[in-house]
Amino acid sequence: MIKPKRLQPGSKIAIISPSSGLPHLFPEIYELGLHQLQQILSLEVIEMPTARMAPDELYRNPQLRAKDINECFSNDHIDGILTSIGGYESVRILPFLDTDMIRNHPKFIMGFSDATTFLTYLNQLGMVTFYGPSVMAGIAQMKNLPLEYTEHLKALLFSSSFPYKLFPYPKWTNGYKDWKSIEHLGECREFYDNQHGWSFLQGGSVERGYLWGGCIEVLEFMKSTVYWPNEAFWNDKILFFETSEDKPSPMQVGYMLRNYGMQGIFSKVKGILIGRAKDYTMEEKKKLNEIAVKVIKDEFGAGDLPIVVDLDFGHTDPKWILPIGSKVELNPITREITLLECPFDEG
Template sequence: MKKARRLQPGSKIAILSPSSGLPFLFPENYELGLQNLRDVLEFEIVEMPTARMAPDELYQNPQLRAEDINHCFKDDSIDGIITSIGGYESIRILPYLDLDVIVNNPKMIMGFSDATTFLSYLNQLGLVTFYGPGVLAGLAQMKNLPSTYIDHLKSILFGEAFPYTYKPYELWTHGYQDWNNPEMVGQCKEFYPNETGWKFLQGNTTQQGYLWGGCIEVLEFMKATKYWPEEDFWQDKILIFETSEEKPSPNHVGYMLRNYGVQGLFSKVKGVMFGRAKDYTPEENVELHEMIVKVIKGEFGADELPIVVGVDFGHTDPKIILPMGVKFEINPQTNEIVLLESPFQK
């Protein structure tokens, strides 16, 4: 796997909008996210042409969005890329990506939700990519989230201490206060205590593998296209899935998982990780967890495959950063998720 050069305070980070024009609609929240990147992480910010583009114009120009990504990888002065937020149709930019430029000039590129399309595809092509917060969703709220969140961001983006053991955040929230209210910019909704942390639904043995996945609904857009992995890709992978604000039902998640089972993946991969399901009630979480086990174990016989749920990534806050393409270890006995190597060049 090709790793980017390590980030540090002063690194030049490009901001772009590969899917949704929400920075145009919510400039106060967007500006706060940029300021937090400058103040807390001490990054130098470079805004790409699509970063503040109006939603209609952005939608009409998938090639322009791809050209922003191409330019960032081509420009050696840029150290990393962070998306403004997700959306719903970034798959339209994939045909316009300059793969030779991107693969041969590895950079840190981070996002979540609809960014799943290019993060998962570029990972297939050999690039370490980062499933983590965006400017409006996760970084604008940085100073109003538990202090351990900032510690985590710095540990992953700047740190040199690996292996790195992830820890569940003590508090979590389902979302943000109204972005239309300037007085509530950067504020989160109600916080809940993370009393149990994440939970292994099954598995008895420690497994090691390389993360791949993202938003489970977005991955559906990619199936049966040339951007979907080949059969030999799945060995030694740990699948990561999370659900969006559209809140697919437990049954719907089961439908999607069943497709992975029919592909034969549950006999090839080393584990499955689910992010905390957004806006699920405790009762719905029980149904979801039962459905996951029903499909993976009950329908496809993968009764020893480790499955961990409620992990702090995706449409939840604070988020952990999950680098895809570097080795992880998941341990059902100790309830641990460990990043075994640096996601950056030495």
């Protein structure tokens, strides 16, 4: 794996809008996120031309969004890249990425949701990328989220303490209060206690593999394109999936999982991680778990494959940072999940 250099306080972070123009529509929450990057994480912010671009202009110009990414990687004064927010059609920027140049200038790049497209594609090309919070969704709310969240971000971004055990956050929320309300800017919706943490639905032995995944609906955009992994890629991977604010039904998620089974992927990977589904009721969560086991175990015979659910990544908050391409260990016996290697180049 090609790893980026570690960030440190004072690192210059470029902000891009590769998916949608929500910073243009909601500048207050966007600027709050920039403020938190500077004040809490001590990062220097550089806004790229697309960062505040109007939604219509962004939509019409996928090549401009890709140009921002290319320039971020080629500019020696930029240390890392962070998305402003997600969206729904960043897949259209992939043909315009200068992948040879990007591979030769590896840097920290992080986002989630629609950022799944370029994060997973760059990983296929050999780079470690990062699935985690964006400026408007996760960073802007830092002061209203558990302290453990800030500690996690600083540990993943700035420290070299690996192996690193992931822990459930003490509480979680489905989202944020109205971004139009200045009075409640950066506040979250109702919090729920996370007393029981995650659950292993199956798996009896310790497995190790390399993280790969993202938003399960966004990954559907990539199937049957040249940006989808080849058959050999899936060996020794631990897949992670999460659902978006569009809230696909448990049955729809089952349809998507079935496709992975038909590709023979469940016989090659070492585990499946499923993030906490946003806005699901307890009954819907139970149904999702049942369908995941039915598809993976009953339909495709992968009864020994660890399946872990209700994990702290994706569209609920607070979120983990998951380094795509880094080695992870799943231990069903102790119920532990451990990042085994540093995702940064320490040389």
